[in-house]
Amino acid sequence: MRNLAIALVVTSLGFASVSQAQPIRQTSSDWRDAFRQMEDEDWPTPNDARRATGAPGPGYWQQQVDYVIDARLDENSHVITGSATVAYTNNAPDTLDFLWFHLDQNRFRPDSIAVMTETIGGGERATSRLGRISTDGIAARAFNRRRLVRENGYGQNITAVTGADGEALDFTIIDTLMRVDLETPLETGDNVTFTIDWNHRLLETLWAGGRGGVECFDDYEHSGGDCIFQVAQWYPRAAAFTDFEGWHNKAFLSRGEFTLEFGDYEVSLTVPQDFIVAATGEIANADEVLTDAQLARLDEARTADEPVFIVTPEEAQANERRGTRSERTWRFTAENVRDFAWAGSRKFIWDAVGVEQDGEGMAPDLVLAMSFYPFESEPLWSNFSTRAVEHTIDVYNEFAFPYPYPTAQSVAGPQGGMEYPMITFNGGTFGRPRIDDDGNITYSRGARDGLIGVIIHEIGHIYFPMVVNSDERQWTWMDEGLNSFLEDIAKLRWEEDFGGRNRSDVQWITGYMTSRNQQPIMTQSDSVRSIGANAYSKPSVALFILRETIMGHELFDEAFRTYSRRWRFKRPTPYDFFRTMEEVSGMDLDWFWRGWFYSTDHVDISIDNVTEGTFNTQDPEIENARERALDEERGESRTQAHNIAEGIRFYSDDNPEVVDFYSTRDRHTVTNRERETYERFRDGLEDYEREILDSGDRIYYIELSNQGGLVMPVILEFTFANGETELVRIPAEVWRYNPANITWSYITDRQVVSVELDPLYETADADRTDNHYPPRIEPTRLELYRSGQGSSSNMMSDLDRRVTRDSIEARDE
Template sequence: MLFAASVNAQKHQTTAADTVTSNYYAPDLFKPLFHQQKGNEFHSANGNPGPKYWQNRADYILKAKIDTTNKTLSATEIITYTNNSPEDLGYLWLQLDQNTYKSDARSNYFTGLGATQHTNGYQLASVQVSQNGKIDKVNYTVTDTRLQIRLNKDLAANGGKINILITYKYTIPGSFGNRTDYTDTKNGKIYEIAQWYPRMCVYDDSQGWDTLPFLGSGEFYCEYGDFDYEVTVPGNMIVAGSGELVNSAEVLTPAQISRLNAARNSDKTVMIRTVAEVTDPKSRPAKAELTWHFKMQNTRDVAFGASAAYVWDAAKVNLPNNKTSLAMSVYPVESAGTDKWDRATEYLKKSIEYFSQKWFVYPYPVAINEAGIAGGMEYPGIVFDGITDSGKDLFWITAHEIGHNWFPMIVGSDERRFGWMDEGFNTFIDIYASDVVNHGEFAPKRDGEYAPGGGYPADEIVPIISDPDAPVIMTNADAVPEKYRHPIVYFKPALGLVLLREQILGKDRFDYAFKNYIQKWAYKHPQPEDFFRSMENGAGEDLAWFWRGWYLNNYKLDIALIEAKYIDKNAKKGLQITIANKEQMAMPLTIEVTFKNGGQSRMQLPVETWLQNRTTTISIPTTKEVSEIKLDPDHALPDINRANNVIKVK
């Protein structure tokens, strides 16, 4: 009798929830201790730089010359390197990115394909150091794209300085250069010059010396400093470089100087050198050679374009607090046209104005859009975009590349390890630029280049997170196969920030936390942990489940409607629905009710709905008959099976 009573007590009415098959296990998604280390005096627990945060510094003086006959760049370089770390340094590491074009470079092998065209990389004529006014030759060794200088005397901690003096040359790669190259146009070659000087590796409190080789996919991680550089070219060429031209009287005509001054006060684009003037010798000073002198403060890199073929225009950029900058474009006559590069400066100007108003004020006096074959590459104050770009594509690529001045040029993350902190963040801010600029003329940009088709972005990521071979966001940048590079490095992290902003935190809390992150880490070196902590603290939300599911894993989401019925079979008493989480990801959820007599109603479920439950039954307080229940009606969530998101109510 006792046994029978016990069994009878355990009996319950079988429900639809009892038959649900689910892979979801809440303790794995919501487990504690996501942050494996405590905050410290260098990187605070709240995501800010700590009270003893330090960062080394590299200032550069560069004097370069382009030999357009032999296609070589030769230069002298003086680096003033400041060791602000708490440790003496017995050796220094520099990046030699041009060595990636050598026939025996590691970059020839990491994809398994190998390059077919090569250069000899850097030809180092001399490497010296100067400490306390004394110049010494030093032992150095070159390993692929890295140069190690072995000091005779340690560089002192906490502010010790050393000058590094290097004389070098290299052959400029042609069209195979990818990010730096030269190409023909009908009025002369265009040179796009980047990664053109030996530059200091970052020494930080996370990795020590960051010496990952340059393989071509992962990009850059650089120290900040001031740049003073000169470029000597044939007199008929124009040089468009990062920073501010400081000797315009020597390299420009009086008419060009006057037009530039007018552009600084004009919201409309002003022609500095017209299409007709490109072939007019009077549009250049009558000298065999000219040296262009630029300066740029508090930046991590500089690059430039050079050509006799450039058309040139400019306009004023309006920044917050009555500040201004100057947007300029240089391009060959082939790129000119009403819906082509004639609008390039407008696109550049309006993108900068939007990003400055929304996130952080553009800090540099000039921004340049340069047309070449690099086809979309970014450097502080200058971007290389495609000669053939036009229309929406030209706006999108311009906004994207200049947006990199915020990530990673201002917020100086490590692109070579964490490409998503560069491309993902920047793709995210692009989305809203397209929505806003010219009242949405170029909207939407929620798929396009960074997703595999049209439609809803959240739906477009489903094939990626459902692919068992797809890497996760936190994969080393160079280890992401090309097939997955855009979805994993650009699109998924950008969509993740959209989900945070529009579904999880809300726009106000997200924007406050994200802007705080930008301001605190401007011109510094944040790690992923700093970003995660900064967003959690600024928004007041434990987001460990989101970082774990979206960044560290490709957890899938499948929210399913299991049952919908009236309470006591009476529509006036409300509706009872059962929902299941069938995969390992969880998200907040919108439920939409459509009434038989017309109209709709929505309710929101927080992510805590899934803190303990695989299935949940909720009551919807309605007194009218319902025709349909739908989950995630806006397709905002990356639900892998939308077929189970709708139920017709009988």
């Protein structure tokens, strides 16, 4: 049987014409394998602890470190004095001669690596939070911060390290790390108990920075200068000892956060007698520190439909005015947590509500969502904080696992956003309304949305990394990126038009991805110049693209949930995440990890050319008519057109004897010979070949180039002459033979009039001016600026929708 090659007639028809240039023979190649497997070189070899599937292996282990802490806060000096009895269990297959601890407050010593290596510009983290620093000037806030660090004696002072027998143990402090030398080697399966005594002064957070500290309210007449104390990174914390790194020995330089061990805590906190304390865990002596009314309200809150005041606004204000010289000890217990933080103030209003969940036998069936905040944060905090905690638990449970702890707390104060087990700090500039001279209160949309957003984000961090215990200092994206992704999922479920721009909005990451300032996502956090874009936004966008465009909801959600559940209360690496997502979904995503996480390439695919091909039917009735139409479309020569327009008489007009057979028939007239030839041609065709010729199908050749270097799926929307459209999704593997240039064909029985690339803005394509064929005029908007033009961002104030302090106080009457 012969195989007939059917000819194509390639035409422009509003598209580009076919290039006649011949390819240049090359003797070298710049080709790259964008689909090379990551396991070949980049990922560690699977072993007994970590399997090739991304799951923990039968030999997985991690250390256990338990604490009994007794600490006292001196309200006037802002000094914490504490003693921690540490029980360290060695589950590693290694004998340990010494143990390492973090002393993170040493980051604020004037001779610390962090302070000594601050640089002007991008290396100075204070430039964005505390004022501009450059070679020609320094903001007063930034200068004051440096003065405070130099003069105020910050840092942890270790006063003693003693063994269980009371004998002193040798210890060595190196910047933010302390090595404790053991009296005898600690064998596998053994444990050792010893005590560390220390003290340190809390930071004035609004001036000196930091993730905890003090905010005092000297400017508020009714407060009497009371303070909120948020206490974090406050005790010597055991450094991680892992199967993939050994001892974690990276100093704390302010940006890279913390990697710690799980353990059980018993903590006693002695504070002024009228303080309300929020902390990791549950109150162990509630009947000693709470009134009968507060205990009853707390019990009521567990089954209430909406938040219940445990300490009312009226009670909090009365508490402020009294003050005290007495002290009281609050006791807390927490099981299987990797850290402990707390906050205390006589200013705290406290509300709570129970959140029901299916604990699946591994988590409580009821979680107490709680918020602690000063009167200055009203009415925003009582309206939104605890409800945001509740909403976060509902959404994260769906995508990860049931919330594993009995409490989830949101605390207002100086720290603008930081997470710890069961407690989060969400204050700073978030959720403080404006108060005018008449005592009227308004707040902006940004204040409301910012408060809800930061609470969702920080409560979300209790899942990642407080439970899924990734190494934040080495791979910041593993908690910030994954959590930003779920934060935006939760914000999108808060209300239909909530929050405006999210970190995960695909079109907003393109500026960073095309900048010279970017670095690979896998860069260590203290070396990243733009931490927000690199560790939060870009990985979050990558996950949204994976879920919405590449994997789909069903495959992505199952894989992500599997990763979360595999690694809760364990310590995953990026490779465990990558492998789990591939193994569970059944998709090879090495090309995606390489492009998004290991490179600084960006997405920019260009439609360079589109050519239409139609089949030559060889039917003279069809083909000759087509040729005639093309001649008519091309038109006459300009000279002949002018001859006709000017009424010039042709020679044949005056001499009709020259008019013959051909004068009345054009060159496209069908002849009998052509008809006979066509009949013989048809008779020789196979049935399927006749079907092809009779189908009326067209083939469109779309020439694409990868301008940004990052291979991605190609999404094309075809618009047809009849106004209909079709969306075609081409997998990223289309680039596997040539990641720079491809030609892809599309068959349809409809005439295409235009093609658009990435019409739904799904892939973070950085340059959309080459996403249309034929090219279109790109719209833009021009602003006519006037000097001094501006508008208020507080719509509530503009529209005279105010809240009075009296109305806030009346709510609890």
